[in-house]
Amino acid sequence: MVSKAIYTPSWYAEDLYNLNKTTASFKYVKVPFEKVNDTEVEVKDSDIEKYISKNKKLFTNLEETRVVKYLTIPVTPSSMDANAMNAEIVQLKSDFTSAENDSLFAITHNGVYSNVYYKKDELPQQLKSDSISLSKGKIIGPYAETDNLSIAKVLDVRVVPDSVKASHILRSVQAGNADALTKAKKTIDSLKVLLESGRGNFDSLAAKFSQDPGSAVKGGDLGTFAQGRMVPEFNDICFLKGSKRKILCSNNSVWSSSDLY
Helix, strand or coil: HHHHHHCCCHHHHHHHHHHHHHCCCCCCCCCCCHHHHHCCCCCCCCHHHHHHHHHHHCCCCCCCCCCCCCCCCCCCCCHHHHHHEEEHHHHHHHHHCCCCHHHHHHHHHHCCCCCCCCHHHHHCCHHCHHHHHCCCCEEEEEEEECEEEEEEEECCCCCCEEEEEEEEEEEEECCCHHHHHHHHHHHHHHHHHHHHHCCCHHHHHHHHHHCCCHHHHHEEEEECCCCCCCCCHHHHHHHHHCCCCEEEEECCCEEECCCCC
């Protein structure tokens, strides 16, 4: 098919051959634009108008533009500023030690909270050096981190898997729709009763009732994933509540059914 579908006429082959073997020699002189004296060239208004007419796009701008001049003044903290910052964070460290709600304390003081467990090599350098003595409730710092002075609190220490494999049955609810949420909880509770009594098969129920199209066709199977890939509640159920379990959930509630195994 290929040999008979591709055909090159003899005249085309001859022209291509002659073109490829044809050569030419010439000499030229380059005169840079800046070497041409302005007095040697006469530019008329008609020339300018003709050029603009042919190149209208170069002179059309539908958005306003601005020319701004500004001055940058680098500001570095004085020794007095540094001492005041140290005093402030030392006080924060004391308050953090006795805080009843660690996540709320961190967020309200421009910090971050994470429910993910980190390996030693994933920690900031200062925490790595202190990792041998890291224990639950211990506060590290203050320590310098880029342009910040930071403190960190160890919320928990435990061995967790690098990844888990989970399945779920999801009932989707629009935010703020209380009636739909109530119905979703009833559906989940009913499915849980079927599973716990042995009258239902998780894979079959997931295929029929789960509103997660990606996993429903696979019997609720979400595959294997690492920490932090799922919402915090689901993440905790999967990584912190045991290694064998099926999950049933609505959009803001999670039920564990570890007794299925």
